[in-house]
Amino acid sequence: EVQLVESGGGLVQPGRSLKLSCAASGFTFSNYYMAWVRQAPTKGLEWVASITNSGGSTYYRDSVKGRFTISRDNAKSTLYLQMDSLRSEDTATYYCTRRGYSAPFDYWGQGVMVTVSS
Amino acid sequence: EIVLTQSPTTMAASPGEKVTITCRASSSVSYMHWFQQKSGTSPKPWIYDTSKLASGVPDRFSGSGSGTSYSLTISSMEAEDAATYYCLQRSSYPRTFGGGTKLELK
Numbered sequence: 001e002v003q004l005v006e007s008g009g010g011l012v013q014p015g016r017s018l019k020l021s022c023a024a025s026g027f028t029f030s031n032y033y034m035a036w037v038r039q040a041p042t043k044g045l046e047w048v049a050s051i052t053n054s055g056g057s058t059y060y061r062d063s064v065k066g067r068f069t070i071s072r073d074n075a076k077s078t079l080y081l082q083m084d085s086l087r088s089e090d091t092a093t094y095y096c097t098r099r100g101y102s103a104p105f106d107y108w109g110q111g112v113m114v115t116v117s118s
Numbered sequence: 119e120i121v122l123t124q125s126p127t128t129m130a131a132s133p134g135e136k137v138t139i140t141c142r143a144s145s146s147v148s149y150m151h152w153f154q155q156k157s158g159t160s161p162k163p164w165i166y167d168t169s170k171l172a173s174g175v176p177d178r179f180s181g182s183g184s185g186t187s188y189s190l191t192i193s194s195m196e197a198e199d200a201a202t203y204y205c206l207q208r209s210s211y212p213r214t215f216g217g218g219t220k221l222e223l224k
Contacts, residue, residue, distance in 0.1 A: 035213075037161075045153070045161060045204050047213035061212045062119075095160060103166035104151050104208050111160055 002026040002107045004096045009112035012086055022079040022096030022109055029077035030054075033099040036070060036081050038092035039111075046092075049081065050099070063089075086116045120145050122205050124216035130224040137192040139219045141183075141205035150188035151206040152181060155218075161204065165190060197223050 008020040020036070035050040049070040050059045058070050069082040079096055093111040100106030121144040131137045141150055152165040163172040165181035168188060178193045192199055200223045205216040 044218040045155075045206075045215040047215065050211075050213070059211050100163075102170070103163045103172055104206060104213075105153070105161070106163050106172070108160040108162070 002098070004098065004107055004109035006094065006096050006109045006112035009094065009114045011115045011117065013118050014087060014116055016086055017082070017084045018086060018114060020081040020083065020094055020096075020112060020114070022081075024077045024079065024096075024098075027098075029072075030074040034070075034072060034079045035097050035099060035105065036079075037095045037097055037105065037108075038090075038114075039095070040089075040092040043092075048094070051079070083114070086114075088116050090114060091116050119212055120147060120207050120210060120214050122207060122214050122216035124203075124205060124219050126219060127217065128220040128222070130222040131192075131195040132224040133195055133197065135195045135224075137195050137199075137221065139190045139203055139221070141188045141190075141216050143186045143188075143207060146185045147207040147209040149207075149209070150181070150183055151208065152190050153204045153206065153215075154201045155204065156201045164203070195223070199223075 003025045005023045012018050036048040051070045055072045067085045071080045093113050095111045096109040097105040098107045123142045125140050149167045153161040154164040155161040169181040180191045202218045202220045204218050
């Protein structure tokens with residue numbers, strides 16, 4: 001059974017950093033592209049970043065470029081999102097998701113809440 | 119950036135009623151994908167590559183469209199279909215979602 005379990009969320013002050021992790025199991029992690037998608041309270045879904053299966057290429061939305069870093073450790077089957085210089089508008093539930101071979105974002109984690117507030 | 123505009127934003131349908139949700143793209147995309155999300159839960163893949171149903175999705179759902187105009191249709195509304203539906207394009211970066219359509223049971 002495919003499982004994606006996020007961790008590392010919490011309350012953080014503006015300008016500070018936070019690192020999210022997503023532990024994957026039930027599939028060969030190194031074969032799949034992965035991504036982070038977020039959802040601000042009562043708002044819609046917003047793609048944040050993607051990474052290729054090898055980690056050799058990464059992609060970001062403009063609003064997080066230069067502040068967030070997506071990475072992966074295939075040996076540990078874990079996806080990461082390093083978030084620096086956090087802003088109030090980064091407050092959201094962050095989902096780890098897998099890009100399937102056919103369907104995009106075919107599995108999702110349960111989400112982890114990040115609150116940026118003083 | 120390709121902007122996806124969904125309509126309607128909210129709607130209510132009676133059991134047995136036909137429902138259509140549309141998603142319009144600001145530029146042509148190759149395929150459209152749809153997700154269902156119920157309150158307090160993670161999104162679920164629902165329709166991919168415009169018209170293919172994800173695993174477990176009832177066949178009263180269908181998807182169609184091309185270019186800049188796509189739609190998700192429910193042939194006969196059931197109570198369990200009440201949810202928010204989002205379209206997604208992955209033809210180009212940044213990946214973008216529509217704003218969502220909240221479907222309620224009347």
